[in-house]
Amino acid sequence: MREFDGKLYLLENWLRADFSIVKAWKGDTAGNLIYRGTARNFNPMMATAGKITIAEVEELVPVGELDPNHIHTPGIYVQRIFQGKNYEKRIEQRTISI
Amino acid sequence: MLDKTGIAKRIAKEVKDGMYINLGIGIPTLVANYIPAHLNVVLQSENGLLGIGPFPKENEVDADLINAGKQTVTMMPGSALFHSAESFAMIRGGHVDLTILGAMEVSETGDIANWKVPGKMVKGMGGAMDLVASAKHIIVAMQHCSKEGVSKLLKKCTLPITGIKCVKRIVSDMAVLDILPGGGFKLLERAPGVSIDQIKNATEGSLIIEGNIPEMQL
Numbered sequence: 001m002r003e004f005d006g007k008l009y010l011l012e013n014w015l016r017a018d019f020s021i022v023k024a025w026k027g028d029t030a031g032n033l034i035y036r037g038t039a040r041n042f043n044p045m046m047a048t049a050g051k052i053t054i055a056e057v058e059e060l061v062p063v064g065e066l067d068p069n070h071i072h073t074p075g076i077y078v079q080r081i082f083q084g085k086n087y088e089k090r091i092e093q094r095t096i097s098i
Numbered sequence: 099m100l101d102k103t104g105i106a107k108r109i110a111k112e113v114k115d116g117m118y119i120n121l122g123i124g125i126p127t128l129v130a131n132y133i134p135a136h137l138n139v140v141l142q143s144e145n146g147l148l149g150i151g152p153f154p155k156e157n158e159v160d161a162d163l164i165n166a167g168k169q170t171v172t173m174m175p176g177s178a179l180f181h182s183a184e185s186f187a188m189i190r191g192g193h194v195d196l197t198i199l200g201a202m203e204v205s206e207t208g209d210i211a212n213w214k215v216p217g218k219m220v221k222g223m224g225g226a227m228d229l230v231a232s233a234k235h236i237i238v239a240m241q242h243c244s245k246e247g248v249s250k251l252l253k254k255c256t257l258p259i260t261g262i263k264c265v266k267r268i269v270s271d272m273a274v275l276d277i278l279p280g281g282g283f284k285l286l287e288r289a290p291g292v293s294i295d296q297i298k299n300a301t302e303g304s305l306i307i308e309g310n311i312p313e314m315q316l
Contacts, residue, residue: 035181037147037162038162038164038165041182045181090161093164095154095171096153096156
């Protein structure tokens with residue numbers, strides 16, 4: 001615990017993993033990643049925390065095809081990348097308005 | 099006594115134009131249904147979306163678009179998507195005006211317990227700890243008593259705490275109450291048909307009653 005401006009804060013050790021496994025929407029062969037929708041959530045932070053980060057992407061493209069303006073995770077964080085297959089995106093709470 | 103919808107309707111009256119609001123899982127999610135249409139508010143979901151829209155129609159369902167409760171949602175015009183660190187930066191930085199969340203227990207000094215019952219399997223605290231530590235205004239939606247009739251508005255929480263001295267207002271199935279800065283539940287309104295004596299009997303923590311206590315207008 002440490003006090004800043006009169007308020008107590010909890011300090012914790014950083015998280016360092018041997019492997020980080022992340023899932024992105026698109027990636028290129030340099031390891032640059034783009035996530036889709038709210039599936040971004042913790043993936044960018046997880047990618048930075050791994051000694052070896054393994055990324056699964058829905059679409060893997062050659063270097064140069066992704067717009068650098070749109071990259072969420074720069075390839076420096078990604079050591080392995082592959083394109084998954086037979087996607088079945090499961091929804092935990094399918095909530096519909098009529 | 100109010101049902102869940104009644105609690106949500108009463109809380110919706112606390113919403114003001116231009117607010118950024120984070121709604122928790124359960125009754126708080128229902129509040130969105132009762133925010134008057136003429137108010138322009140932006141709902142935040144801590145998994146990384148600002149500008150939550152209504153639940154999708156069958157043909158709009160997108161597995162990559164969910165709220166913090168894992169329900170499928172849509173986006174409003176002007177929505178923004180971001181990662182969780184960004185999300186908690188806006189929460190921790192005090193940019194979210196109002197947080198509405200559920201609770202298992204609240205103490206008379208504003209401590210809240212809403213994540214864990216010892217011995218029961220839980221996935222974790224989620225974003226609640228950051229939200230209660232940082233939001234400018236926190237309203238708790240809760241049942242006044244457990245199913246066994248035991249008060250959940252206590253002198254001290256018995257369950258593991260999510261945050262200390264953070265709750266400002268409670269809307270229960272029986273009453274609207276403010277937590278006073280010096281401690282104590284100040285009774286503001288009664289649910290339709292609920293007497294002051296019933297609220298007294300259902301509140302273990304110190305209850306402060308001053309003047310006439312009106313019934314809620316829903």
